[in-house]
Amino acid sequence: xxxxxxxxxxxxxxxxxxxxxxxxxxxxxxxxxxxxxxxxxxxxxxxxxxxxxxxxx
Amino acid sequence: xxxxxxxxxxxxxxxxxxxxxxxxxxxxxxxxxxxxxxxxxxxxxxxxxxxxxxxxxxxxxxxxxxxxxxxxxxxxxxxxxxxxxxxxxxxxxxxxxxxxxxxxxxxxxxxxxxxxxxxxxxxxxxxxxxxxxxxxxxxxxxxxxxxxxxxxxxxxxxxxxxxxxxxxxxxxxxxxxxxxxxxxxxxxxxxxxxxxxxxxxxxxxxxxxxxxxxxxxxxxxxxxxxxxxxxxxxxxxxxx
Numbered sequence: 001x002x003x004x005x006x007x008x009x010x011x012x013x014x015x016x017x018x019x020x021x022x023x024x025x026x027x028x029x030x031x032x033x034x035x036x037x038x039x040x041x042x043x044x045x046x047x048x049x050x051x052x053x054x055x056x057x
Numbered sequence: 058x059x060x061x062x063x064x065x066x067x068x069x070x071x072x073x074x075x076x077x078x079x080x081x082x083x084x085x086x087x088x089x090x091x092x093x094x095x096x097x098x099x100x101x102x103x104x105x106x107x108x109x110x111x112x113x114x115x116x117x118x119x120x121x122x123x124x125x126x127x128x129x130x131x132x133x134x135x136x137x138x139x140x141x142x143x144x145x146x147x148x149x150x151x152x153x154x155x156x157x158x159x160x161x162x163x164x165x166x167x168x169x170x171x172x173x174x175x176x177x178x179x180x181x182x183x184x185x186x187x188x189x190x191x192x193x194x195x196x197x198x199x200x201x202x203x204x205x206x207x208x209x210x211x212x213x214x215x216x217x218x219x220x221x222x223x224x225x226x227x228x229x230x231x232x233x234x235x236x237x238x239x240x241x242x243x244x245x246x247x248x249x250x251x252x253x254x255x256x257x258x259x260x261x262x263x264x265x266x267x268x269x270x271x272x273x274x275x276x277x278x279x280x281x282x283x284x285x286x287x288x289x290x291x292x293x294x295x296x297x
Binding site for chain 2: 006012020023031042
C-alpha cells in the first residue's frame, strides 16, 4: 500500500476527502449536540422533582 | 410481556435507553469495516479513477434521506390519526437525522459532480427534487418549532410531512422520467445492481451502518423530546 497514492486519491483528494470530512463533521456534530441537549435536560429535570411520578435517568 | 405499555412515552423512555448501545456499537463497527473495504479493497474505477469512492457515502446518505422521510411521514400520520403522542415525537426526532443525511447527499453529490461532470450543481430533476426534500425537512422542523402547543405542532408537521411524501418517488424515478445529468440508479428495487461486487459490498455495509446509526440517534433524540415535553407539562402544571 502506497500511502501517498492513498492520500492523493489519484488527483481527486479534494473531492474525496472533502466528502468524507463533511460527512464526519456532520455526524460528529449531530452526536455532540444530542449529548449536550440530553445533559442540559437532565440538569433541569433534577430541579423539577419527580415529574409526573416518574424518574428519568 | 405487554408491549402495548411502551406506547406510553414514560414507559418507552428507559426501554429506548437500553436499546441505544445495541445500535450504536454495530453502527461504528460497520462504518469502519465498510470504509476499510471501500478504500483498501475496492479497486480504482476504470472511468472515474478514485473519485468514484465518494459513492460509499453519497448513495447511503441519499437513501437514508429518502427512507427517513417516508418513515417520518408514516409516524406523523399515525400520531395524527390515532392521537398517539409517541409516534408524533418519533416523527420530530426523525426529521433532524433525515435532514442531515439529505444535506450530506447534496454536498457529497456536488463534490462528486465537479470532477466527473465539470460542475458542482445543475438544476436537473434529481438534484432539484433532492433539494426540495431538504426544504421539506426544514419546513417540517421550523413549523414545529414555531407552534407552542405541541399537539398542534404535531398535526401541522404531519400535514407537511404527508403532502411532501409525493416528492420521494419523484426523486427515485427522476433519473428515468427526465433526461438528467445524474446517472441511473446504482441499486434497483428489481433487478441486478449496476456495480461490481467489490464496490457494491462496501456501499451496502456503509448503508447498514447509516441505518443503525440513525436508529441510535433517533432513539436518543426521542428520549430528549420525551423529557422536554414532560418538563413543559410540569412547568405548565406549576403555573396553573
